[in-house]
Amino acid sequence: MAVIRDMIPPFELFQPAGVDDAVRLMREHGDKGWVLAGGLDTFDWFKDRIKRPEAVIDLGGVDELKGIAVADDGGLEIGAMTSLTDIAENGDVRSGYPLLADAAGLVATPQIRNQGTLGGNIVQDTRCWYYRSGWPCYRAGGNICYAATPRSMNREHCIMGASRCVAVNPSDTAPALIALDAEMVVASTSGERTYTAEDFFIGPDIDIMRMTVLEPGDLLTRIVLPAPWSGARWYFEKIRDRKAWDFSLVSVASMVNVEGGMIQDARIVVNGVAPCPVRATAAERAVRGRAPDDETGQAAGEIAVRGARALRHNDYKIALMRNLVKRSIRDAA
Amino acid sequence: MEVVRLRVNGDERVCGVPAHYTLLETLRYGLGLTGSKQGCDKGDCGACTVIVDGRAILSCITPVWEAEGREVRTVEGLANGTETHPVQDEFDLNGAAQCGFCTPGILCSSVALLDGNQSPTREEIRKALAGNLCRCTGYEKIYDAVEAAAARLGP
Ligand SMILES: Cc1cc2nc3c(=O)[nH]c(=O)nc-3n(C[C@H](O)[C@H](O)[C@H](O)COP(=O)(O)OP(=O)(O)OC[C@H]3O[C@@H](n4cnc5c(N)ncnc54)[C@H](O)[C@@H]3O)c2cc1C
Ligand code: SF4
Numbered sequence: 001m002a003v004i005r006d007m008i009p010p011f012e013l014f015q016p017a018g019v020d021d022a023v024r025l026m027r028e029h030g031d032k033g034w035v036l037a038g039g040l041d042t043f044d045w046f047k048d049r050i051k052r053p054e055a056v057i058d059l060g061g062v063d064e065l066k067g068i069a070v071a072d073d074g075g076l077e078i079g080a081m082t083s084l085t086d087i088a089e090n091g092d093v094r095s096g097y098p099l100l101a102d103a104a105g106l107v108a109t110p111q112i113r114n115q116g117t118l119g120g121n122i123v124q125d126t127r128c129w130y131y132r133s134g135w136p137c138y139r140a141g142g143n144i145c146y147a148a149t150p151r152s153m154n155r156e157h158c159i160m161g162a163s164r165c166v167a168v169n170p171s172d173t174a175p176a177l178i179a180l181d182a183e184m185v186v187a188s189t190s191g192e193r194t195y196t197a198e199d200f201f202i203g204p205d206i207d208i209m210r211m212t213v214l215e216p217g218d219l220l221t222r223i224v225l226p227a228p229w230s231g232a233r234w235y236f237e238k239i240r241d242r243k244a245w246d247f248s249l250v251s252v253a254s255m256v257n258v259e260g261g262m263i264q265d266a267r268i269v270v271n272g273v274a275p276c277p278v279r280a281t282a283a284e285r286a287v288r289g290r291a292p293d294d295e296t297g298q299a300a301g302e303i304a305v306r307g308a309r310a311l312r313h314n315d316y317k318i319a320l321m322r323n324l325v326k327r328s329i330r331d332a333a
Numbered sequence: 334m335e336v337v338r339l340r341v342n343g344d345e346r347v348c349g350v351p352a353h354y355t356l357l358e359t360l361r362y363g364l365g366l367t368g369s370k371q372g373c374d375k376g377d378c379g380a381c382t383v384i385v386d387g388r389a390i391l392s393c394i395t396p397v398w399e400a401e402g403r404e405v406r407t408v409e410g411l412a413n414g415t416e417t418h419p420v421q422d423e424f425d426l427n428g429a430a431q432c433g434f435c436t437p438g439i440l441c442s443s444v445a446l447l448d449g450n451q452s453p454t455r456e457e458i459r460k461a462l463a464g465n466l467c468r469c470t471g472y473e474k475i476y477d478a479v480e481a482a483a484a485r486l487g488p
Contacts, residue, residue, distance in 0.1 A: 008353040008355075009353075010351070010352070013353075013398070039395065039396060040394060043375075043376075043393075046353075047374065047375065058399075108464070109463050110389055110463065111389045111442070114388040114389060115390050115394070244464075
């Protein structure tokens with residue numbers, strides 16, 4: 001199919017100065033509008049001329065969406081427009097939430113972290129390359145999944161939780177925010193509402209054309225981290241094809257609370273295996289009351305991959321998930 | 334056409350460009366600063382790296398209006414008059430450039446690193462340059478050059 005690349009189709013540009021202005025403009029333009037943060041996901045779509053919004057609403061001038069502040073309860077509030085570099089290097093994030101500092105610091109490249117925002121990293125679209133190349137698949141409003149036919153190239157796709165679409169969520173910060181039990185604050189012209197990070201991401205069973213609960217007109221304004229679990233151990237690891245930079249094949253983020261040598265509580269989140277980051281809740285239950293050792297980790301890994309079903313080219317992801325879950329319990333520090 | 338006002342390498346520049354132009358397109362096709370390269374044009378290769386307000390960013394994926402009111406530094410602005418920047422010198426002395434296409438972006442990433450950290454470890458250099466692809470050198474000579482430049486600039 002002929003696609004003209006690298007020439008961005010014209011659009012009307014809006015540069016609101018505040019959240020109120022931004023949500024009003026977003027409502028006005030509905031699904032013909034596009035919110036622009038750092039542009040790393042956005043310009044990829046525009047240059048391929050696959051997404052052609054009429055109006056672009058640039059959040060670059062909305063200062064109230066930038067910055068990191070300590071909340072009254074000892075937690076942290078991070079504006080959606082805060083850059084990934086600022087998060088990875090921030091003292092409060094590093095000391096209280098090293099899991100997030102690590103995840104943000106492992107996204108892409110230094111240049112992309114300098115420009116890319118936390119909000120954009122959370123809301124970014126899937127990287128399924130059929131879809132990104134403009135194939136008219138389910139997610140693009142069509143009636144076929146090109147990644148799930150017998151001849152498809154689906155090494156990067158799902159091993160669980162799929163519903164017609166087998167694409168995965170590419171965000172590295174998403175699993176960390178779920179493990180940390182963060183809250184997402186969303187604004188629209190009808191006011192503000194809050195979601196847990198876990199509920200924020202949705203799969204194709206709920207809506208095949210969206211990755212998150214956000215609908216046209218909804219602006220993610222800030223991410224709220226609860227006060228740090230005192231004494232919690234944490235673990236983040238992403239596995240990628242190249243060492244310099246790459247999207248995750250599978251990533252894991254865990255918080256493990258250990259007292260008297262026994263796990264009291266754990267949150268284990270895996271991304272890259274399902275349409276949205278998944279909590280391994282059965283594994284979390286299984287590790288309670290046990291020592292954070294190799295045996296417990298092994299058991300957790302086995303439980304976490306129960307029900308996983310590989311596509312033609314991605315059975316390696318089952319082993320990756322099993323081992324990452326194991327390490328995330330055994331090696332959490 | 335939109336009129337954009339940029340501060341590039343210390344100069345005030347004014348230029349008319351289509352509203353959807355990127356910073357890279359403006360630098361290259363509006364201002365004639367063709368040092369910054371258009372490689373993948375998608376944020377993968379780093380050949381378009383420039384320094385904005387002290388940080389390395391990808392000009393191919395930055396809308397030009399985002400750079401207004403900020404300090405833009407490109408490879409053309411690294412030298413001090415006719416005196417090359419120590420990183421440029423060391424690239425020369427260490428054979429760190431072959432075909433040269435990636436070099437402007439790598440110089441900018443290196444200068445952004447050394448402006449904030451004058452004694453980086455080899456690992457810190459590798460990390461700072463992780464977003465710049467080079468298909469010729471195998472990177473080692475580039476790291477050598479940045480190390481040598483750091484030794485010259487350092488405390
Ligand atoms: C070469 C390359 C490598 C990459 N590698 C990785 C990687 O290893 N790990 C990883 O996690 N990501 C990776 N990414 C993705 C990149 O990190 C994200 O695309 C980036 O963080 C998005 O942030 P942004 O601010 O640029 O968002 P934009 O591109 O501006 O926005 C992304 C999407 O989110 C929407 N959006 C943005 N902010 C808001 C908001 N506040 N409210 C509502 N909607 C909003 C936009 O409308 C758009 O749909 C990579 C991208 C590139 C180009
Ligand atoms: S996996 Fe999803 S995004 Fe990819 S081709 Fe199938 S339906 Fe489209």
